[in-house]
Each structure stands twice: as C-alpha cells, then as structure tokens.
Amino acid sequence: MRLTTAEATLDALLRHGVDTLYALPGVHNDHLFDAVQRSGRMRLLHPRHEQTSAYMALGAALATGRPQAFAAVPGPGILNCTAALLTAYGTGAPVLAIAGQVPSDAIDRGWGHLHELPDQIGLLRHMTKWAARIPDAAAAPRLVAEAIGAALGGRTRPVALECAVDVWGRPGKTAPVAPLAPWKPPVDPEAIAAAARLLGAAERPIILAGGGALGAGPELLALAEMLEAPVVTYRRGRGVIPTGHRLAASLPVGQRLWQEADVVLGVGSRMHFAQSVWGTDPGLKIVRLDIDPEEPSRFRRPDCAVVADAAEGLRALLAALPAQNRTRRPRPEVAETQAWFADRIARQEPQMGFLRALRTILPEDGIVVEDVTQVGFVGRLAFPVQAPRRYISPGYQDNLGWGYGTALGVQAALPGRAVVALCGDGGFMYQAQELATAMRHRLPVVAVVFDDGAFGNVRRIQAEQFGNRLIACDLANPDFVAFARSFGMAAYRARDAAELERALGEALAARAPALIHVPVGEMPSPWDMLAPRRVRGLHDAWRPALP
Structure with a gap:
C-alpha cells in the first residue's frame, strides 16, 4: 500500500x-x-x-x-x-x-x-x-x-x-511488519543447578527483588516460602509479593538482616545499596538472576549468575531446588526484625497518619504515584501494597516534579482505577499547569499537595550539615485551593490525617480531577531508615568483576 x-x-x-x-x-x-x-x-x-x-x-x-x-x-x-x-x-x-x-x-x-x-x-x-x-x-x-x-x-x-x-x-x-517476539535469553540448566546448590545450603538466605521481578510474583513467593527467605523490596519492586505477607520486607529490615545473611538472591534488582554500601565479605554468597547479561557483574562478581527472564528463571529454580533443600522453619530473627521495623515506622508522624488515611480510602487496586516528598519517602518504606504496579516510584533518578504528570499517564492508561499523586509543594509546582490537562482530558487524578513552604529535604540538610545557613530553599506558594478551583477543579484543604481521609473519600467518589492541599510544618526525617550504611565487610573492590 x-x-x-x-x-x-x-x-x-x-x-x-x-x-x-x-x-x-x-x-x-x-x-x-x-x-x-x-x-x-x-x-x-x-x-x-x-x-x-x-x-x-x-x-x-x-x-x-x-x-x-x-x-x-x-x-x-x-x-x-x-x-x-x-x-x-x-x-x-x-x-x-x-x-x-x-x-x-x-x-x-x-x-x-x-x-x-x-x-x-x-x-x-x-x-x-x-x-x-x-x-x-x-x-x-x-x-x-x-x-x-x-x-x-x-x-x-x-x-x-x-x-x-x-x-x-x-x-x-509500504508493507506491514509483524511485531517481533521480544528477546529472552534461554535458561542455562548448569547455572540453575549451581544456584540451587547455593540456595539449598543456605542457613540465612535473603532475597532482593527489583523492578525486573514485577512479572514473577507467584514464582518469587513460592521460592521465598520454600527457602523461608525474606523478600526485600524498595521503590520499583513494591508489591511483587503482598505487603502483609510474613516474608515481605522493607529496606531497613533488609539492611539489618544483611549483616548475618549467608546467601543472597537478587531477582531483577541492581542491588545497588546492598553491594555498594551495605557491604560484602567472603562469607556472603551472591546469586544473581537478571535478564540483562551485563547486570550481575556490575558491582562485583557474583558466586552464581543466572541470565534469564525472572519468571522463567524462578520456575527453573523451583524445579531444581527441592533436591538441594530441606524442611525449613520460620526464622525468629526475621519476625523480630519485622517487629522492630513496624514499631519504628509507626512512630514516623505525621507521615504515617497521612499514609494510613490514604490506605483506608484508596481501593485495593488503586495506584499511588510518589513524587519526591517527605510523605513519599516514608511511603516507599511502609505504604501497604498488595500487587505490582500499584505503587509507582521514580527509581534511582528520584527527580523532583515527576509525580503529577506521571499520574496523569497512569490514569489515561487505566481509566477505571483510582489514581493518587503524592506531591510536595516544591515538586508539584513543576507540573502545576497540568491541572488544565486533567480537566481538558477528564483524567480524575487526585493530587495531594503537602505544603511545608520549602524544598524540605534541602532545607533539612542545610540546617543539619551547613550550620543552619539556609540557601534558596524557602518557597513562595500560591493558594493551592484557589489555584485548583481556577481551573474548574474540586479542591480541598486538609489540616490533619482525619481531614485528609474525608477529603480523599469525597474526591475519589466524585471520579473527577481534584486537588487536596495539606499544610504541614517541618516533618521528622525518615533518613535514619532510608540512608544506606555499611553493615558488613570491606568495599566490594575486594572481588573484581568479571572481564
């Protein structure tokens, strides 16, 4: 034609x-x-x-x-x-x-x-x-x-x-061209056998799952239960196994358990924090499962690398592992560390109160898009997520201002789902004009804008590390409620978690674009849980990468 x-x-x-x-x-x-x-x-x-x-x-x-x-x-x-x-x-x-x-x-x-x-x-x-x-x-x-x-x-x-x-x-x-079958590397039986031997012999295994595991949730959960291994997720991996499962672990839990782990399995994860900061030593065996052949050796040479699609590789491991494994009981240290984290994060207020309000109102299949904000920092650790692709994070770019526009795209692709963008006042103003886009295309995203009148993280760092010399961190903001209403949008002001819960309920029920302004003061920092720190061994240079 x-x-x-x-x-x-x-x-x-x-x-x-x-x-x-x-x-x-x-x-x-x-x-x-x-x-x-x-x-x-x-x-x-x-x-x-x-x-x-x-x-x-x-x-x-x-x-x-x-x-x-x-x-x-x-x-x-x-x-x-x-x-x-x-x-x-x-x-x-x-x-x-x-x-x-x-x-x-x-x-x-x-x-x-x-x-x-x-x-x-x-x-x-x-x-x-x-x-x-x-x-x-x-x-x-x-x-x-x-x-x-x-x-x-x-x-x-x-x-x-x-x-x-x-x-x-x-x-x-021109002539039509049929879609090409996406390339997947074949599963190497020898690599699977080596991985099964290491995992089967492990006493204190741990699994790190990233965005590459999003399509392998059932297989990952089955393997975790077979090994009694906690599954640590952060940002992109959230929801790959349900938050409430006893083996679902947040980043701080993973960091504590890393100290005594003897075998770690990385599934579709860069393992950046773990290998470059938490530390490794000769007593820790590393198994990598990744579809990218360059990824397993990026930080250090693993003890075993399986280059495969996550679901296919895990299915092969599930078939090979029983011959190498044994009956396992739940590990007390996992439950103890989970309890420590639950107690610590529950005291992270007001962020946890806002997140509890959101979880109460948001339907189970609703989607949260986290901008770079104080509430979002806590959310990536503790917001309950029951399935993949329901908590959307910017990954390692962590670029301020991405949230609202990204949420509009989520809503456009999934019109029947509830979508909430968690924004700070600094980040939201990168995309504030897109309230017009939400109205023009009838995209019922609810933007929650936490307003502390500053680039909050920058302000805290300057106060704590630079002698309180505050530079270019305080902001002059509009009246966000009046601003949103000027586009013809429903807008609310919520001064605490209870008011946020009520506003969210009304906004989501209306199925129309909305903004909720939440004035806040300076919030307590979650960085004692977020910031990675060395917990074992020497720097990863002790074992060179493969040529």
Whole structure:
C-alpha cells in the first residue's frame, strides 16, 4: 500500500498495540498529527508542556508494562523530555520517543534551522536503549517493529525514533511488519543447578527483588516460602509479593538482616545499596538472576549468575531446588526484625497518619504515584501494597516534579482505577499547569499537595550539615485551593490525617480531577531508615568483576 511516512508510522504503532500518543503539536510534526486526526484510531492527549507528554507516556508504561509513545518537536521540544527519558531508562519503562527533525538535507549542518540540535540522534542514544532515524515511508514499519522489539526485549527500556520534517509527509510504498517476539535469553540448566546448590545450603538466605521481578510474583513467593527467605523490596519492586505477607520486607529490615545473611538472591534488582554500601565479605554468597547479561557483574562478581527472564528463571529454580533443600522453619530473627521495623515506622508522624488515611480510602487496586516528598519517602518504606504496579516510584533518578504528570499517564492508561499523586509543594509546582490537562482530558487524578513552604529535604540538610545557613530553599506558594478551583477543579484543604481521609473519600467518589492541599510544618526525617550504611565487610573492590 502507498502511505506517507507519518501514516506508515502510525499504522505500525497501532499494529504493535500503541493506541495513544502523548504529544504537543509543532510544525516539524504537523504531518504526523494530521495522520492521527485523519485516522481516527489513535487517541491523542496533549498536555501543556512537552515534559509532561513524556511523563504521561512513562506513567502509562509503568502502570501497564506495555509500550507507550510520546512525540515532540526537535531541539527544545525533545530536550524538554529528557528528564522523563532518563527516568524511563532508570525504571526500565518501554517508552518510545518520537522526535521531529529539521529538513533532511540540513541535519547536523549547523545552518540554524528552527529547533536545530546538533547530533540529536546521538543525544537520544545516550538516554535510550536503541535509536534510529526514519528515512522514508518504506522503512517506517520495520523501524517501528525494531523499536518496540528493542524496548520489550531483554531488559525493558526506552527507545527513540526521529524523522525529518520533509520526510513525514512524503508518500511511498509500504508493507506491514509483524511485531517481533521480544528477546529472552534461554535458561542455562548448569547455572540453575549451581544456584540451587547455593540456595539449598543456605542457613540465612535473603532475597532482593527489583523492578525486573514485577512479572514473577507467584514464582518469587513460592521460592521465598520454600527457602523461608525474606523478600526485600524498595521503590520499583513494591508489591511483587503482598505487603502483609510474613516474608515481605522493607529496606531497613533488609539492611539489618544483611549483616548475618549467608546467601543472597537478587531477582531483577541492581542491588545497588546492598553491594555498594551495605557491604560484602567472603562469607556472603551472591546469586544473581537478571535478564540483562551485563547486570550481575556490575558491582562485583557474583558466586552464581543466572541470565534469564525472572519468571522463567524462578520456575527453573523451583524445579531444581527441592533436591538441594530441606524442611525449613520460620526464622525468629526475621519476625523480630519485622517487629522492630513496624514499631519504628509507626512512630514516623505525621507521615504515617497521612499514609494510613490514604490506605483506608484508596481501593485495593488503586495506584499511588510518589513524587519526591517527605510523605513519599516514608511511603516507599511502609505504604501497604498488595500487587505490582500499584505503587509507582521514580527509581534511582528520584527527580523532583515527576509525580503529577506521571499520574496523569497512569490514569489515561487505566481509566477505571483510582489514581493518587503524592506531591510536595516544591515538586508539584513543576507540573502545576497540568491541572488544565486533567480537566481538558477528564483524567480524575487526585493530587495531594503537602505544603511545608520549602524544598524540605534541602532545607533539612542545610540546617543539619551547613550550620543552619539556609540557601534558596524557602518557597513562595500560591493558594493551592484557589489555584485548583481556577481551573474548574474540586479542591480541598486538609489540616490533619482525619481531614485528609474525608477529603480523599469525597474526591475519589466524585471520579473527577481534584486537588487536596495539606499544610504541614517541618516533618521528622525518615533518613535514619532510608540512608544506606555499611553493615558488613570491606568495599566490594575486594572481588573484581568479571572481564
């Protein structure tokens, strides 16, 4: 069939299950937008800033695990999206960035075309797993298939395509390309056997599960129960096993148990805190299960590396382990450490009171998006989560201001679910204009804005570590309730946990966009539980990585 490059790209996206485009219009992408309009098959959601289009695609990808796409004009447009792309890279989100480009004969010539950016494709390659330029309509279906295949194959990560302004509207002969099967490494039976021997002999095993384990919850739980091994999750791994399970462990629990652990199994986890800060020694055996062949040896050489999809690798371990294992009883030190953490975190007020109010009102399948805020710091440790992808965190980028736009994308992808964004006043103002987007597209996200009139974490560090010399940390804020109402949005003010619970109940019941302003003072720091510290051994340099 004969299609323009824009039409061929759009058709290929739809064939790969991408039915929503998050984007702002701009002259370099006019033909793409026109193709979307004429097609009638692609939903187009336009925010008020390019950054938010990328965050919305990111939120949709994190909430569903499916590929999502955003588009931006070249130069300033795509540069506005880079914080979201970096976060997609860090959180393993299958996001496709579609960037416009200057006329094809002017690319990288330095002629000063509108929005020209030297080596734009090179920039995109630094923040994505795969990037390419669409040269014509004939190549578009294949390149879309390769992009989506790369995003989903192995370790999921963002990818990018760019297309010149004169190429989008140029017609050509095209043919559909079937979706590529995502690459998965085969499970190595010898590696599984070695891992089973180490785990079966362990007296005090511990499991660290990250975002790579999100699709392997049942297998992970079965293995944990077989080994009586606590499963430590943080940020991306939250919910992979239910919070209330006796073996579900938060980060501080993991840090304490790490001191005496003899074998650790990392499943889809970078194990960054554990290996680079908590410390290792020759008495600790490390087993890594990861789909990325480069990951197991990034910090130190493991005693055993299984390169496989998490679910497939765990199923193989479950089959191999009984021959190496023995009858195990619940470990007293696990229950004791869990009790210590429960007592300690219960006294983290007012943050825990706010989180209890949210858990009381939010439906079980509701989704929380945590911005970088004092309540969020406690939430990533203690908010009860019963299933994966219900507590969404920015991962190691921890970029302030990501929360509200990301929550809008979560809501767009899962319209029947309740979505709450936990924001601070500093972070929310990065995206405050997107209240207009929520109203325009009827996205019933409830934004909870905890307002301490400062970049709270920065202020505390300056006070405690720099002799109370406070620099650029105090803020002048609007009346958040009046601000939200100026968009036609329901808005509430809650001065304590009880008022927050009532406001949340009313806002979520209305199924409409809403904002809840929660004025707070300086909150007590949770950093004695959050900050990793060395608890055993020497630095990981004692054992070099594999060449």
